[in-house]
Amino acid sequence: MQALQSKKEIVGMTGDGVNDAPALKQADVGVAMGIKGTEVTKEAADMVLTDDNFATIASAVREGRRVYDNLKKTILFVMPTNLAQGLLIVIALLAGNVLPLTPVLILWDEHGHFRHAVVWSGV
Structure with a gap:
């Protein structure tokens, strides 16, 4: 070992x-x-x-790999829009404007990402 x-x-x-x-x-x-x-x-x-x-070990490894793969897919799916939202907020604040997205709108947007990510990952 x-x-x-x-x-x-x-x-x-x-x-x-x-x-x-x-x-x-x-x-x-x-x-x-x-x-x-x-x-x-x-x-x-x-x-x-x-x-x-012992077959349970192989099954657990397969399940763990599937979960890990789905997490990577979800992160790759959600990150671009989160970065765009952050950039939009920073630009608006630097320009002296009010927040372009309220916290409620951001929550609704995240809810939509989660729903699409679950469907997209095949869960």
Whole structure:
């Protein structure tokens, strides 16, 4: 484990016994078995498999990657208009005008972004 971590690799470890607890703590991701695992192992782990099924790990990784991908898409979708709003407000203030967008209008605009981002990301 130390050899892989020294090469900047991400290391995962699964275990169910007390002897696995130190390795679970050292691993980047420690996974304990929920049914067969000891309490010490569950406390040392980052994640506990409630069904003791290794396929659950793969499913959790897929779900995490999907969530991360959707977050990136949402940020890329919302950022350009937020920057445009900020620029519009700064220009208006520098020109001595009143705020071009009220806080209520900004909230309504953000609500629309969220609704479109959810549809766009396929959630």
